[in-house]
Amino acid sequence: MKLVSAKLLPSPSLSRAPQAPDANAHVTSQTCLDTGVDGGYYTPASHLLEVEGLRILLDCPIDLSALTAFSAVPLGASSSSGDAEDLIRGVPYYRSPTAVAAAKAGRIDAVLVSSATGLLGLPFLTRLPGFANTKVYVTEVAARMGSLMMRELVEMHREFVRCYGPDRDQSPVWMEGEKLKKLMSVLQKITTEDEENNNLAALVSLYSLDNIEECMQKTQYVKYGEEVCFNGMLMLKASSSGLELGNCVWTIKGPRASMTYLPSSIFVSAHALDFDYSSLKGNDVILFSDFSSLNGMYDDNKKMGEHIVDETDILLASNSVFRDDGMDEDETIKFLCSNDDIAEEIERISFICSCIIDAINSGGSVLIPIGRIGIILLLLEHMSETLHSSNMKSQVPIFMISETAEEIITFTNALPEWLCKSRQEKLFSCEPLFGHVELLKEGKLSLFSHLYSKGLLAAWKEPCIVFCPHWSLRHGPAVHLLHRWRADKRCLLVLEQGVDAELTLKPFMPLAIQVLGCSFLSGIKVGKIDPLLGLLKPKLILFPEGQKSLCPATDKQPWSFLYYSKGKTIEVPNMREEFEVRMTTEVAFGLQPRQLDKTTAVARLKAKLLLSNGQYVLAAAKSELDRSERHLLHWGTVDASCIPSALQEKGIVCSFSADADYSAPSDRERVISITSPGEALVKVTSERTTIYCDDEETAERVYDAFRSICNGI
Amino acid sequence: MAIECLVLGAGQEVGKSCVVVTFGGGKRVMFDCGMHMGHRDSRRYPDFDRLLADGAADYTAAISCVVITHFHLDHIGALPYFTEVCGYHGPVYMTYPTKALAPLMLEDYRKVMVDHRGEEEQYSYEDILRCMRKVIPLDLKQTIQVDKDLSIRAYYAGHVLGAAMIYAKVGDAAIVYTGDYNMTPDRHLGAAQIDRLKLDLLITESTYAKTVRDSKHAREREFLKAVHKCVSGGGKVLIPAFALGRAQELCILLDDYWERMNLKIPIYFSAGLTIQANMYYKMLIGWTSQKIKNSYTVHNPFDFKHVCHFERSFINNPGPCVLFATPGMISGGFSLEVFKKWAPSEKNLVTLPGYCVAGTIGHKLMSGKPTRIDIDKDTHIDVRCQIHQLSFSPHTDSKGIMDLTEFLSPSHVILVHGEKPQMAFLKERIESELGMQCCYPANNETVSIPTSQNLKINATEKFIVSFCMDETENDPQKQNLNFGGDMPQGCRTEGVAEGVLLMEKSKTPKILREDELLHSLGMETHFVHFEPLHPSSIEVKHTGESAVQQSSLEHLDCE
Numbered sequence A: 001m002k003l004v005s006a007k008l009l010p011s012p013s014l015s016r017a018p019q020a021p022d023a024n025a026h027v028t029s030q031t032c033l034d035t036g037v038d039g040g041y042y043t044p045a046s047h048l049l050e051v052e053g054l055r056i057l058l059d060c061p062i063d064l065s066a067l068t069a070f071s072a073v074p075l076g077a078s079s080s081s082g083d084a085e086d087l088i089r090g091v092p093y094y095r096s097p098t099a100v101a102a103a104k105a106g107r108i109d110a111v112l113v114s115s116a117t118g119l120l121g122l123p124f125l126t127r128l129p130g131f132a133n134t135k136v137y138v139t140e141v142a143a144r145m146g147s148l149m150m151r152e153l154v155e156m157h158r159e160f161v162r163c164y165g166p167d168r169d170q171s172p173v174w175m176e177g178e179k180l181k182k183l184m185s186v187l188q189k190i191t192t193e194d195e196e197n198n199n200l201a202a203l204v205s206l207y208s209l210d211n212i213e214e215c216m217q218k219t220q221y222v223k224y225g226e227e228v229c230f231n232g233m234l235m236l237k238a239s240s241s242g243l244e245l246g247n248c249v250w251t252i253k254g255p256r257a258s259m260t261y262l263p264s265s266i267f268v269s270a271h272a273l274d275f276d277y278s279s280l281k282g283n284d285v286i287l288f289s290d291f292s293s294l295n296g297m298y299d300d301n302k303k304m305g306e307h308i309v310d311e312t313d314i315l316l317a318s319n320s321v322f323r324d325d326g327m328d329e330d331e332t333i334k335f336l337c338s339n340d341d342i343a344e345e346i347e348r349i350s351f352i353c354s355c356i357i358d359a360i361n362s363g364g365s366v367l368i369p370i371g372r373i374g375i376i377l378l379l380l381e382h383m384s385e386t387l388h389s390s391n392m393k394s395q396v397p398i399f400m401i402s403e404t405a406e407e408i409i410t411f412t413n414a415l416p417e418w419l420c421k422s423r424q425e426k427l428f429s430c431e432p433l434f435g436h437v438e439l440l441k442e443g444k445l446s447l448f449s450h451l452y453s454k455g456l457l458a459a460w461k462e463p464c465i466v467f468c469p470h471w472s473l474r475h476g477p478a479v480h481l482l483h484r485w486r487a488d489k490r491c492l493l494v495l496e497q498g499v500d501a502e503l504t505l506k507p508f509m510p511l512a513i514q515v516l517g518c519s520f521l522s523g524i525k526v527g528k529i530d531p532l533l534g535l536l537k538p539k540l541i542l543f544p545e546g547q548k549s550l551c552p553a554t555d556k557q558p559w560s561f562l563y564y565s566k567g568k569t570i571e572v573p574n575m576r577e578e579f580e581v582r583m584t585t586e587v588a589f590g591l592q593p594r595q596l597d598k599t600t601a602v603a604r605l606k607a608k609l610l611l612s613n614g615q616y617v618l619a620a621a622k623s624e625l626d627r628s629e630r631h632l633l634h635w636g637t638v639d640a641s642c643i644p645s646a647l648q649e650k651g652i653v654c655s656f657s658a659d660a661d662y663s664a665p666s667d668r669e670r671v672i673s674i675t676s677p678g679e680a681l682v683k684v685t686s687e688r689t690t691i692y693c694d695d696e697e698t699a700e701r702v703y704d705a706f707r708s709i710c711n712g713i
Numbered sequence B: 001m002a003i004e005c006l007v008l009g010a011g012q013e014v015g016k017s018c019v020v021v022t023f024g025g026g027k028r029v030m031f032d033c034g035m036h037m038g039h040r041d042s043r044r045y046p047d048f049d050r051l052l053a054d055g056a057a058d059y060t061a062a063i064s065c066v067v068i069t070h071f072h073l074d075h076i077g078a079l080p081y082f083t084e085v086c087g088y089h090g091p092v093y094m095t096y097p098t099k100a101l102a103p104l105m106l107e108d109y110r111k112v113m114v115d116h117r118g119e120e121e122q123y124s125y126e127d128i129l130r131c132m133r134k135v136i137p138l139d140l141k142q143t144i145q146v147d148k149d150l151s152i153r154a155y156y157a158g159h160v161l162g163a164a165m166i167y168a169k170v171g172d173a174a175i176v177y178t179g180d181y182n183m184t185p186d187r188h189l190g191a192a193q194i195d196r197l198k199l200d201l202l203i204t205e206s207t208y209a210k211t212v213r214d215s216k217h218a219r220e221r222e223f224l225k226a227v228h229k230c231v232s233g234g235g236k237v238l239i240p241a242f243a244l245g246r247a248q249e250l251c252i253l254l255d256d257y258w259e260r261m262n263l264k265i266p267i268y269f270s271a272g273l274t275i276q277a278n279m280y281y282k283m284l285i286g287w288t289s290q291k292i293k294n295s296y297t298v299h300n301p302f303d304f305k306h307v308c309h310f311e312r313s314f315i316n317n318p319g320p321c322v323l324f325a326t327p328g329m330i331s332g333g334f335s336l337e338v339f340k341k342w343a344p345s346e347k348n349l350v351t352l353p354g355y356c357v358a359g360t361i362g363h364k365l366m367s368g369k370p371t372r373i374d375i376d377k378d379t380h381i382d383v384r385c386q387i388h389q390l391s392f393s394p395h396t397d398s399k400g401i402m403d404l405t406e407f408l409s410p411s412h413v414i415l416v417h418g419e420k421p422q423m424a425f426l427k428e429r430i431e432s433e434l435g436m437q438c439c440y441p442a443n444n445e446t447v448s449i450p451t452s453q454n455l456k457i458n459a460t461e462k463f464i465v466s467f468c469m470d471e472t473e474n475d476p477q478k479q480n481l482n483f484g485g486d487m488p489q490g491c492r493t494e495g496v497a498e499g500v501l502l503m504e505k506s507k508t509p510k511i512l513r514e515d516e517l518l519h520s521l522g523m524e525t526h527f528v529h530f531e532p533l534h535p536s537s538i539e540v541k542h543t544g545e546s547a548v549q550q551s552s553l554e555h556l557d558c559e
């Protein structure tokens, strides 16, 4: 396969928008807008795709790590805010490089969202006037989760506004001077790339509830495996990715190529429906967008003292098994879908649970500001088992304090179609889908929307276990509770690794509370990438330049790689030169083929060209095809010696003349003069025949005779 | 090419729905596998033998898959028999709720048959469980690839929780089998919803082929008034119903009414079914109406405030009450037991659904106003109680059938699940008003439907590009239609295209733009011009060299 070399375009964050490389609208191009943060659970990568002239944005996250540059929401005038002198005190701005870059692109025809977190930056874009007609596609569950998360974010943000007052002008005070430098240095820390001043350009003020509403109105909800058609041209299909409830991998099928957009995926999950890789088989191109290997999970797990198989071992093992030509599909599937992933995840969960029990037993409370819904559900489920078996004297209350707690908890017991097979079985045997249903019924778990909710005070009892937002520790009930417990060394804070812990905890220093940093499986394990590709058999893989070493290209692979990096556009070569078209039998029957030689025939065709579900169809046109047998296109030379007999066959009387009055071309012009049935003159050269005649009927007859000796259609 | 449609059940009758459609390439789909509740002999099940070629015995080889539309027994009742007794072990598909709820229905009825009627067991409880374990659950709108060539898709049908209309496609041949459906939303379910699909055949139910219904609200009020009148006069209300479906709808209605009217009279549910069923309904809330979905986190309508459990001993208790008892149509079991006790008092009320299968007591009560019903030759019941027939039904009326048929615009329509005279009436309407061919085969008849097949060809980029219209003319908002648009989903017209089809031996035919053809053949153009012989006698339009060929075209075209 020949590849067009990667073409580098200026970063989309600069003033020039990414454009199709040339006027040809049918070239596919891909631009990575952002590679995300921390391996992409909370801030997945995003891309801009141009397919058959349509511009498609893949995911639009918000980067909340920028929040760490701001000081936590103040608790009141008297409260000290720890070692937070150089953090910005003000209503925070948010970072969404994707929304900003996409806005600069000027036009987006559709947005494909692969996760709830991939939705969180979208209102930044859809609130702009130029994006009124942008269509958004997202799974029902990711949409529901995403809009709950956005609503929660807006509610928490209100605390800042209540404290500092609303923004009055476009650039707040901190946008100047010393504070700005501080912000820049923080942002530099977060984004390791050399983006010069672009960090600041990506900062935007938060959207409103109305903006969210507006965004959701542009959204079409899909199910896994549902085929939807965009603009007649592209067929879109979401398949489960296994990472989280409602997360998906997209198949984008155009008339000439099919592409897989592959964000972080997990083969077998303890809660979400497994990665449906088989639905991706045979797609031409894979846009590999799983950055989970960057989240440094394995280092962290070693710190936690867990036993983890060395990643390089897996890679080596897989090399020896799968690099051979006789790759066994069944074995590959067995390797990919082994239960290791779940076993490790459960091991991590139970380790966290044991730490929680230890803290409780010592009289301390536990604060869990983790944002992953799947992890929260698994922790709750595991905790109910642990609490049952640990024979604790007094009941330890579990609180979930969030604007959206009630909805999330009810909702997650009502989506069996989106869960892993083992949980679907619970539906069929009429058991609750998750353990939290039981906890709620027993009164061990209580849900409150705010810290100041009615009833929370009465129910409050320490030690307790609290799940609440937000993992940034800048807003939400977590800020208040951490202030309450930070000096108590019996208490425990469960944090997710990946966020800059030092920076995150800065406003709460000094800390006596124990901090447990933990990581979770967030995508395809490195050793599984190559076997997966072998199973999917793509022709071309777009792979992140920065992770090149994870999946080295070899001669044996039947696919090729194109490497992409942030802000650069690459041109994807056409998979097929020609379009596949369907022709209805009605049209086929109307054809009048003309045999040219033994192996070739041609037929003129006039039909209605329809584009339906990504498929071109030639259907019978309402106006009947012109049935007259006149050929409009002729080719080759006319054998002059055949002309007299051809004319005679049609009853035409003629004579040849060698009239040289006209300046005849060098290749001998033949002139035939016709006397009956009408008067006419025919001049024939090797490339041209001219019929001079004033009488339609005669002209028609002469043409008829001529047609029998000339190739034409 | 043709689609063969064998009606094994619900042909010119209601009961044991089962239609087997054979596509090209030997793909064969069985839609529904129901039982007939009015028969107790072999007519109870579809005649599966007709699926087998002479001498063959393997049902698995004879059928590509079975798809069940919903949990009603006349659609699923024969499935355990087919899989466990006949030995079919190929794929069986049904929606998540149907897979969850069907075992309750099947076991409920099995018990009635065996325990109360003392009939011979057709299949055991274990058979039901084994059968259900083989079922592959479907979500709505998911395209499921049964095998390389056959794909199926479920659409929301209303009717009961989890009811689906099924789209099946093999190559270019596509059909929809509706199962039972409702075109208007009810208390807990939404209306049927489907995309505009290109179909060769629509197989639709026609229970109410001739009936047009007015406002549902008035009919609900009528029911509530009848119930209220009975209980305030100290009477007992018997509502025979199957455990799932109608029972939940009426319960929501009554519970809401009791709340508003501040009534204290007990509403009972027989057996432990209510609790279990309501647990299912909570997990499957995504399959209910939009209204419930929007509000269930605040108030779950399946948390009934006024409904309590019924003990057998309550039958003889004095005082008014409302009782939901299974099975529906008073076809036996507990509802019959209660009916025997309550029917002789004129204070009491029995409500019956709009449709009862022939052979059931419900059916007898609805035909005329009998004062005496013979159960068998020794037992008879004096019927003095009031009979209220519910005039709302989870089935579409004839207007709904016409609307759906017009919307889908299939080439052919087959009517099933209805009564012959009404079906004949509807067939006339479909043929005359919609101009589609329509038939209503009897059981065990086969109908052959011709299908069109598209040819696969290639087209050059130039050909496609030159006939593409400006994309901005297509409003993407209009692409996703349910009811009311005029183009199939995701369809776009590009206009009339002209080109030349090049057919070369052992190559896919290719369509090119005219100017590409000669290059592809390696030939040079031979220009043909028409000129006047005596220029003065005719108005000359073109003389320029570049326009010459054009002029010849026009000349020929415009005669």
Ligand SMILES: [Zn+2]
Pocket (backbone or CB within 6 Å): B070, B072, B075, B159, B180
């Ligand atoms: Zn039904």
